[in-house]
Amino acid sequence: MTDPEFRSAFHGHKDVLYRYAYRMTGSEATAEDVVQDCFLALWRNPAAYHPARGALRAFLLGMARNLLLKRWRGERPYDSLEDDTPVCGPIDLELRERADAVARAIQTLPPLQREAVILAEYEEMPLEEIARATGSELAAVKSRLHRARQNLRRMLAPLLETKGTTYGT
Amino acid sequence: MEPDDDPRLHELLREWEAPNAPPSLEARVLGRRIPWWRFLIAGHIRVPVPVGLAMLAALIAMGVSLARDRGRAAAPPAAEPAHAIFNLKDFQPVQDARVRIIRRYDANQ
Numbered sequence: 058m059t060d061p062e063f064r065s066a067f068h069g070h071k072d073v074l075y076r077y078a079y080r081m082t083g084s085e086a087t088a089e090d091v092v093q094d095c096f097l098a099l100w101r102n103p104a105a106y107h108p109a110r111g112a113l114r115a116f117l118l119g120m121a122r123n124l125l126l127k128r129w130r131g132e133r134p135y136d137s138l139e140d141d142t143p144v145c146g147p148i149d150l151e152l153r154e155r156a157d158a159v160a161r162a163i164q165t166l167p168p169l170q171r172e173a174v175i176l177a178e179y180e181e182m183p184l185e186e187i188a189r190a191t192g193s194e195l196a197a198v199k200s201r202l203h204r205a206r207q208n209l210r211r212m213l214a215p216l217l218e219t220k221g222t223t224y225g226t
Numbered sequence: 227m228e229p230d231d232d233p234r235l236h237e238l239l240r241e242w243e244a245p246n247a248p249p250s251l252e253a254r255v256l257g258r259r260i261p262w263w264r265f266l267i268a269g270h271i272r273v274p275v276p277v278g279l280a281m282l283a284a285l286i287a288m289g290v291s292l293a294r295d296r297g298r299a300a301a302p303p304a305a306e307p308a309h310a311i312f313n314l315k316d317f318q319p320v321q322d323a324r325v326r327i328i329r330r331y332d333a334n335q
Binding site: 064067071072074075076079080085088089092093096097155156157159160163174178179206209210213216217 | 232234235236238239240241242243244245246247248250251252254255256
């Protein structure tokens, strides 16, 4: 990979990776670290990316995902990543702005549901690309997304019912 | 749009906006790529603590061993010095010297 190619890849994908890492963790510092690690890994070993296997965006998101899950496992070694975690209950929306409530609801989701909803809703990635980026079956991605939306509807029910007003005010 | 997509939920989720990558990230990523020859001068590598300690111990052992060898080489030998002083006090000259001249032996004679 030449220097101009690398710069082009960086400028083309840094925001997607950063937003993904930020939404997954809620931390700007962690998001910066993850994006930096992704691009430095690409610079050191560009041969790891095979264009035939899919878009560079999916490859980089997959790398960011692995770094995030590694951190997540380091912080919560005994927690399960599986999707069949208990259903998320309603969150306390009192005196909380709508955007903060959405952020909190998304970060309450189990990690695999969270990444599915972030990539589908915010990055508007097709399900096939999400499956490629997360190394999952298409059916698994659909299932996670479905459960994530169910959980979000449940958690954000007060906001969905009183759309346009701030709950609790 | 997916079959179970809910426009109201989608609209609500969109209210949470995530920031784009900060400008400092560019310097962190693009500024940290250095060519291999500069890595030899300014690069750094991570070494696990046990490996680092083992390397340090090996270096100390080598240093001690070298210092001992040099110490041995520099110390004066215990044996007699090379330029010993000869004492001629007990030297006895030959009393009855018979001088005999030996000419060169010639095989043809």
